[in-house]
Amino acid sequence: MMSEPITLDYSRVFCVMLHDVAPIYERHVAQFTSTLAPLIGNQMSAAVVPCWDGEELTEKDRPFLERVKAEYGNIQLHGFEHFRRKGSGWVSRIADGKDEMNGLDDAETDWRLAEGQKILTRWFGEPARGFIAPTYNIGLATPERLARFGMHYTVGYKRVITSDGQQLPLSSWIWDVSPIRFLCLLGYRYGQLQYRFRRQACPCVVLHPLDLDRGFLPQIERTVTRLLRAGRQPILLESLGLGQPLQPKATAV
Template sequence: MADRSLMLVLHDVAPETWADYRSFVAAVDALGAVPMTWLVVPDFHRRNRLDEHPQFCRMLEQRLARGDELVLHGFHHLDEAPMPRGPHEWFMRRVLTHEGEFYALSETDAARRLEQGMAMFRQFGWPVHGFVAPGWLLGAGARRALAATGLVYTSDVRQLRLLPDFTGIEAPSLVWSARSAWRRGLSRQVSERLLARHRQAAVLRLGIHPVDMRYEYSRRYWLDTLGRLLADGRTPMTKIDWLGSNALRLGAVA
């Protein structure tokens, strides 16, 4: 097993969010060979179909050539299901996020969107091993549909999960809520506590979102934290490469 690794994960990757990420990615590239995992949305908010943005897709192909990984991240990244029923569903779909696309879908609808997403990856010749649901929210129907896809893994905020059985592998994730100053301040405190708690964890994930890039405070934190973890001896890896390097310990990984 690779000793103490880290995963740099870019969420909500789409043509309209590339402007947020561009300078951050350049800064990471300047640090050296730091492979990244890109969570790619095939049609972000129904206005960013990948096949309508050839230049953006060529950029992603170049990232693959550098050793990065592309992961399917929902399809529209938009919760369009009927209004939530009951306080728990309201909390999950309106308080935690408005973008939990795969929380309320039926198995049939989830399977259709998963196939559409994988088909778009195949159209570009991109390998796809993993799927991450927007907001990490998977309903029961979506779980059944995902288990039948043949994909290798999914993940939530705490674990990587091997498919088709959703076997959990501890992989703590740092993630911010950066929409306001108080949220950014609190996110920093929480992240520092998590870093201290999981200092010896086999793998840590840095879960970056486009909104983090719109504030120098949060953008600088991620760059500084990445630098600290690299200096501390952590090896940067994509999700699928980390799973592959740990195949014997975890069981067969396709």
């Protein structure tokens, strides 16, 4: 499939995405909302894990989920339970075993995508149109496979890829790289370098609940404020038309 860049003025926009949205982190999600909403409103994406570490969403989670739906402009599927259950590797060791999609076969991958969409539809009224793989390791969850489950873009560390082969380059700040704090600091510094030198990429501020426990919220807030003062506006990927099904090409008559 031939990949094409998405046309966008990267000098005027940025995006914010909160990963690991699950009831276990209700307090963390609320704190991110109260800190960032006054700056950017609901122009944030919530990457929801429908069965965090094996605990499926239930009726008692409804108030939390309704707040997420109201306060975040996009809902994305973020794996099924986030944790890897089969095998191991260097990504697993660095990411504390949270690379869920690695080590899955075709059948297990399909089951997790289907069940994840079913649960999100139950609680949010519609399925997700975008996917973010835990630790950005997609395993067998390719754009073509995701499209069969209604998801037409997948977010990676350096790019968004759509089901029709378009690409949106990203320069990402990430603090929750690993339980090792030094690597978290490197994640931020690398984001700064990308922002400076990858001018043809859309800046993306990537948040995780554990960023709060590690004391990174002030730095996150400063990063968002700096982007706003540079004249950039927050955007949602789906406001660019991402998430739409692949359109069939017209045939000549």
